[in-house]
Amino acid sequence: MDSVAHRLSAVGAGAALELRGVTRLFGALAALTDVTITVRPGERRAVLGSNGAGKTTLFNCITGDFPPSSGTIRFFGEDVTHFPPYERIRRGLRRTYQISALFPGLTVQDNVYLACRGVSRGRFSFLRPGQNDALMHAADNLVQAVHLSAVKDQRVAELAHGQQRQLEIALALAGAPRFVLFDEPAAGLSPTERAELIEILTSLPAHIGYIIIEHDMDVALRVVESVTMMHNGRVFKEGVPQEIQSDPEVQELYLGGGHE
Amino acid sequence: MSLAHDSRITVRPAALAQRPARIWPEINHPAAWIVAVILLIMPLIANGFFLIEIFASTLILGTMALSLMFLAGYGGMVSLMQLTIAGFSAYMVAVFGVSGNANISLGWPWWLAVPMALALATAFGTLGGALAVRTEGIYTIMITLAIGAAFYYFTNQNWAIFNGHTGINTVATPHFWGVNWRADIPFYYIVLAVAALCYFAVEYLSRAPFGLALQGVRDNPRRMAALGFNVNAHRVAAYAFASFIAALAGVLQVWNYRQISPGSVSVGACIDVLIIAVVGGITRPIGPFIGALIFVLLRTFALDFLVRIGLDGNRFRFLIGLGFLAIVFWSSDGVIGLWQRWRQSRRPAANRPGGGHGHG
Numbered sequence: 363m364d365s366v367a368h369r370l371s372a373v374g375a376g377a378a379l380e381l382r383g384v385t386r387l388f389g390a391l392a393a394l395t396d397v398t399i400t401v402r403p404g405e406r407r408a409v410l411g412s413n414g415a416g417k418t419t420l421f422n423c424i425t426g427d428f429p430p431s432s433g434t435i436r437f438f439g440e441d442v443t444h445f446p447p448y449e450r451i452r453r454g455l456r457r458t459y460q461i462s463a464l465f466p467g468l469t470v471q472d473n474v475y476l477a478c479r480g481v482s483r484g485r486f487s488f489l490r491p492g493q494n495d496a497l498m499h500a501a502d503n504l505v506q507a508v509h510l511s512a513v514k515d516q517r518v519a520e521l522a523h524g525q526q527r528q529l530e531i532a533l534a535l536a537g538a539p540r541f542v543l544f545d546e547p548a549a550g551l552s553p554t555e556r557a558e559l560i561e562i563l564t565s566l567p568a569h570i571g572y573i574i575i576e577h578d579m580d581v582a583l584r585v586v587e588s589v590t591m592m593h594n595g596r597v598f599k600e601g602v603p604q605e606i607q608s609d610p611e612v613q614e615l616y617l618g619g620g621h622e
Numbered sequence: 623m624s625l626a627h628d629s630r631i632t633v634r635p636a637a638l639a640q641r642p643a644r645i646w647p648e649i650n651h652p653a654a655w656i657v658a659v660i661l662l663i664m665p666l667i668a669n670g671f672f673l674i675e676i677f678a679s680t681l682i683l684g685t686m687a688l689s690l691m692f693l694a695g696y697g698g699m700v701s702l703m704q705l706t707i708a709g710f711s712a713y714m715v716a717v718f719g720v721s722g723n724a725n726i727s728l729g730w731p732w733w734l735a736v737p738m739a740l741a742l743a744t745a746f747g748t749l750g751g752a753l754a755v756r757t758e759g760i761y762t763i764m765i766t767l768a769i770g771a772a773f774y775y776f777t778n779q780n781w782a783i784f785n786g787h788t789g790i791n792t793v794a795t796p797h798f799w800g801v802n803w804r805a806d807i808p809f810y811y812i813v814l815a816v817a818a819l820c821y822f823a824v825e826y827l828s829r830a831p832f833g834l835a836l837q838g839v840r841d842n843p844r845r846m847a848a849l850g851f852n853v854n855a856h857r858v859a860a861y862a863f864a865s866f867i868a869a870l871a872g873v874l875q876v877w878n879y880r881q882i883s884p885g886s887v888s889v890g891a892c893i894d895v896l897i898i899a900v901v902g903g904i905t906r907p908i909g910p911f912i913g914a915l916i917f918v919l920l921r922t923f924a925l926d927f928l929v930r931i932g933l934d935g936n937r938f939r940f941l942i943g944l945g946f947l948a949i950v951f952w953s954s955d956g957v958i959g960l961w962q963r964w965r966q967s968r969r970p971a972a973n974r975p976g977g978g979h980g981h982g
Contacts, residue, residue: 425848427844427847427848446847446852447847447848448847448848448849448850448851448852448853451847451848451849451850452850456848457848459845459848463842463844463845463848464841464842464845465837465838465841465842465845466841467837467840467841468834468837468838468841472834473838475834476834476835476838476846476849476851477849479831479834479835480835480846480849480850480851481849481850484831485831485832485835485850485851485852485856486831486832486835486856486859487830487831487832488827488830488832489830489831490826490829490830491830491831533845533849536849537850
């Protein structure tokens with residue numbers, strides 16, 4: 363396809379997220395090698411791969427938790443390769459963590475409030491929020507959206523695992539997200555909680571794209587329109603879910619390999 | 623891009639549960655009112671010795687320890703330089719103001735010297751903080767201790783500004799409206815007002831965005847960055863605020879003793895502030911004041927007690943050390959933690975609030 367669209371995508375215009383030749387070395391170990399991925403705004407994609415395939419490292423490079431050793435990362439056309447994480451977050455990127463990264467000493471409400479405050483002005487405000495504070499209302503709404511209203515005044519350390527996973531998602535949806543990275547959001551959830559998770563993911567506004575790392579194919583393939591298979595730090599295959607599921611090489615590598 | 627504009631996650635409007643307004647600190651406990659009244663009428667019940675040597679000293683040391691509590695309890699940063707910042711502020715009051723060392727002091731009136739001292743000490747502490755935030759845990763302790771030790775040796779050896787090991791003596795204290803503000807009763811009220819102001823400021827800030835974010839940085843700095851916060855900028859701002867509190871305490875300190883010398887900023891004194899904060903408890907702003915009261919009582923009365931049981935009276939630090947060990951062993955959140963657990967154990971299990979953590 364030699365169309366205008368192709369050329370535009372070649373310079374990164376129009377892509378929500380564009381990685382070009384991203385490589386990340388840990389000493390002599392290459393966790394990512396020459397990864398090139400382009401995701402459209404609003405696109406929902408799964409990243410699959412066995413342990414050590416480089417999925418979480420990919421997320422860490424995109425958010426800036428560790429910078430890539432080489433290559434460039436563009437977010438909505440802007441080169442963010444050398445931006446600190448908080449600058450990327452303020453531009454609409456969000457992520458969740460595989461192992462819940464919450465604030466155990468604070469209440470559920472305060473956790474979500476911090477997430478709302480982090481992407482708006484007044485992070486250093488010395489004034490307590492009042493009854494009609496807009497961000498408190500936004501936090502209330504988010505707490506309700508992830509079904510945690512009943513426990514919103516409890517400290518996070520006292521929550522059950524499933525509730526912590528839901529809070530993890532709420533923190534990533536604060537403010538005006540444009541693109542979200544979900545790192546195994548279903549890990550350790552019960553079947554009911556999984557159904558709730560799928561509902562939350564599928565009911566996100568259409569303009570919010572995401573990449574999801576998920577081992578549970580039932581969850582992953584129901585909430586995405588495209589799939590990237592990774593293997594040994596490289597992009598191994600890209601396609602729509604049906605193609606990937608029926609691809610013999612992929613089955614050999616991943617689906618067949620011990621997966622029930 | 624217009625995407626950002628209309629992309630807020632909108633859910634059904636929340637049925638807003640009535641939450642107590644967060645505007646003012648909750649002072650609803652009868653015990654808090656009793657303590658407040660006792661502190662206010664103290665000059666009626668206590669003589670000059672108790673008023674100054676016990677209560678004013680407690681409040682001054684407590685305010686210094688409060689600045690550490692703010693950094694350590696809310697920010698997870700154990701800074702051993704809080705006394706150094708207070709000492710720097712005390713020196714600056716003596717250097718810019720009026721003292722017996724006319725060759726050093728510039729002779730400014732107190733209302734110029736004090737703001738100058740506060741500004742310089744806050745800048746000094748912020749600068750030290752900017753160095754310290756590049757490190758974590760034990761390295762923060764080491765770098766702030768190094769700053770404290772360097773300042774101690776510098777004051778010992780510098781004669782042009784700090785007057786070497788003799789320090790600066792007969793520092794003038796404020797007189798205005800016909801009142802000698804260093805007389806016992808007026809001075810007690812000044813100290814009480816400053817300590818109360820700092821206490822309520824820290825208490826208030828703990829629920830404001832700045833304080834909440836600081837507690838977020840304590841719990842999980844990496845996630846804070848992933849929520850859009852510039853973690854290091856937040857930490858440096860916390861140092862600036864804590865430095866200002868320590869600087870206020872330093873002004874009171876130099877007015878109290880009317881002199882300042884390297885002995886007041888020694889490494890041992892730096893560590894005393896840590897002990898005071900830890901013994902009292904670093905989870906709440908009241909902890910440092912309780913710790914300071916215990917410290918001052920021991921410092922003042924342990925001597926008599928030790929002599930009576932036939933030991934060297936200078937061993938009061940031995941008692942403090944034992945108390946410190948006991949606290950570290952049995953209650954990681956200090957005396958207030960012990961007290962909280964004792965109260966919870968007396969309550970029937972069903973009534974216990976979840977965790978009883980209070981405001982964080």
